[in-house]
Amino acid sequence: MVHMKKLNITVVFDNNSFRPGLTTGWGFSCLVKGPEKTILFDTGGDGTVLLTNMKELGIDPAGIDAVVLSHAHRDHVGGLEELLAVNPAVTVFLPRSFPAPFKSRLRQAEIGTTEIDRFAPIGDNVYTTGEMGGDPIEQSLLVHSGTGIIVITGCAHPGIVKILTTAKKQLQTEQIFLAMGGFHLPEKSPEELRAMAAAFRRLGVRRVGPCHCSGDTARSIFAEEYGDRYIEVGVGQDIGQNELE
Numbered sequence: 001m002v003h004m005k006k007l008n009i010t011v012v013f014d015n016n017s018f019r020p021g022l023t024t025g026w027g028f029s030c031l032v033k034g035p036e037k038t039i040l041f042d043t044g045g046d047g048t049v050l051l052t053n054m055k056e057l058g059i060d061p062a063g064i065d066a067v068v069l070s071h072a073h074r075d076h077v078g079g080l081e082e083l084l085a086v087n088p089a090v091t092v093f094l095p096r097s098f099p100a101p102f103k104s105r106l107r108q109a110e111i112g113t114t115e116i117d118r119f120a121p122i123g124d125n126v127y128t129t130g131e132m133g134g135d136p137i138e139q140s141l142l143v144h145s146g147t148g149i150i151v152i153t154g155c156a157h158p159g160i161v162k163i164l165t166t167a168k169k170q171l172q173t174e175q176i177f178l179a180m181g182g183f184h185l186p187e188k189s190p191e192e193l194r195a196m197a198a199a200f201r202r203l204g205v206r207r208v209g210p211c212h213c214s215g216d217t218a219r220s221i222f223a224e225e226y227g228d229r230y231i232e233v234g235v236g237q238d239i240g241q242n243e244l245e
Contacts, residue, residue: 006033006034007032007033007034007035007143007145007146007240008032008033008034008238008239008240009030009031009032009033009150009152009180009238009239010030010031010033010057010059010236010237010238010239011028011029011030011211011233011234011235011236011237011238012029012030012031012040012044012050012053012054012057012059012235013025013027013028013029013030013042013043013044013045013046013049013050013053013079013235014027014028014029014044014211014212014233014234014235015027015211015212016211016212016219016233016234016235017234017235017236018232018233018234018235018236018237019234019235019236019237020236021056021236022053022056022057022235022236023049023052023053023235024234024235025044025045025046025049026045026075027042027043027044027045027046027074027075027076027078027079027212028042028044028075028076028154028155028181028182028211028212028213029041029042029043029044029050029076029079030042030152030180030181031054031059031064032126032141032143032152034143035123035124035125035126035143036123036124037065037066037122037123037124037126038063038064038065038066039064039065039066039067039068039122039123039126039141040064040066040067040068040083040090041067041068041070041141041152041154042068042069042070042076042077042154043067043069043076043077043078043079043080043083044075044076044078044079045074045075045076045078045079046078046079047078047079047080047081047082047083047085048082049079050079050082050083051079051082051083051086053235053236057236061083061086061087062086062087062089064083064087064090065090065091065123066090066091066092066093066122066123067080067083067090067091067092067093068092068093068094068122068128068139068141069092069093069094069095069098069139069154070138070139070140070141070153070154070155071095071136071137071138071139071154071155071157072095072097072098072099072102072136073136073155075212076154076155077102080092084109084111088109088110088111089112090111090112091112091113091114092106092111092112092113092114093113093114093116093122093128094113094114094115094116095115095116095117095131095137095138095139096115096116096117096131097117097131097136097137098115103115116128116130116131116139117130117131118130118131119170122141125143125144125145125146126141126142126143126144127141127142127143127144127170127171128140128141128142129141129142129163129166129167129170132158132162132163132166133157133158133159133162134158135157136157138153138154138155138156138157138158140152140153140154140156140163140167140181141153142167142170142171144171145177145178147177148173148175148176148177148178148206149167149168149171149173149175149176149177150176150177150178150179150180151163151164151167151176151178151179151180151181152180152181153179153180153181153182153183154181154182154212155181155182155184155212155213156181156182156183156184157184160179160183160184160185160196161196161199161200161203164176164179164200164203164205165203168203168204174204175204175206176203176204176205176206177206177207178205178206178207178208178209178231178239179200179205179207179208179209180208180209180210180211180231180233180239181209181210181211181212181233182210182211182212182213182214183210183213183214183218184213184214185210185213185214185215185217185218186213186214186215186217186218187215188215188217188218190217190221193217193218193221193222194221194225197221197222197225197226198225201225206229207226207229207230207231208222208226208229208230208231209230209231209232209233209237209239210222210233211233211234
C-alpha cells in the first residue's frame with residue numbers, strides 16, 4: 001500500500017457542530033482528499049447547506065472527482081442534486097439496490113454512475129465494503145492510510161461492529177486506525193455502549209469519531225473510553241495527517 005502523506009478528511013455536513021460559522025443539519029457528508037481522487041462520501045440532507053459549508057471551508061465542488069453514497073435515505077443523498085448542478089462531471093458510486101427512479105434520474109441527467117454490490121476498489125487505497133445488511137442496504141468507505149485503515153460509515157444500519165469486522169477481513173488487516181461517521185446507537189444503554197467500546201478495542205480500533213446518528217450518550221461514552229484517542233466529529237472538523245499517524 002502507498003502511504004498517502006496528504007490524506008485529509010473534512011466533515012462538511014453533520015448535525016453536530018464543531019467549527020463556528022458553519023450550518024448544521026440532520027445528515028452526514030465528508031470530503032476525503034489524498035487518494036488520487038477527491039471523494040465526497042454522502043451529501044447530507046440539504047444541498048444549500050452542503051454547498052454553503054463547502055464555500056465557507058474553501059472547498060471547490062468542481063474539484064470533487066467522485067461521490068460515494070452510503071444508502072438511499074434523504075439525510076445522506078439530499079444534497080446530491082445541488083452538487084451535480086455545479087459539478088456534473090463526478091462519478092457517483094451507489095449501491096445497486098438504490099431505488100430504480102433514483103438511478104434513472106441520474107442516467108437521464110447523463111451523470112456517470114457505478115453500481116456497487118460487493119467489495120471493490122474506488123481508487124488507489126480507497127474501497128467500498130459493498131452492500132451490507134438490509135432495510136436499508138448500506139455501503140461504507142474504507143481508506144488505507146498507510147498506518148492502518150479508516151472506516152467511514154453513513155449510518156451503520158448493518159451494525160457498526162459487523163461493518164468493522166467485515167472491513168478487517170476484506171483488507172486483511174489487524175488494525176483499524178480510525179472508525180468514524182454515524183454509528184446508529186441512540187437506543188443503546190450505557191452498559192451496551194461500554195461493551196461496544198470494548199468490542200472496538202478487541203477489533204484493534206485505535207481511534208474513534210462517532211457523529212450524526214450515533215447519539216449524544218454514545219459520543220460521551222466513547223469519549224470516556226477512548227480518552228485522547230477520541231476525535232470529536234462535527235461539521236467543520238478537519239482530520240489531517242497528524243491525527244492519522
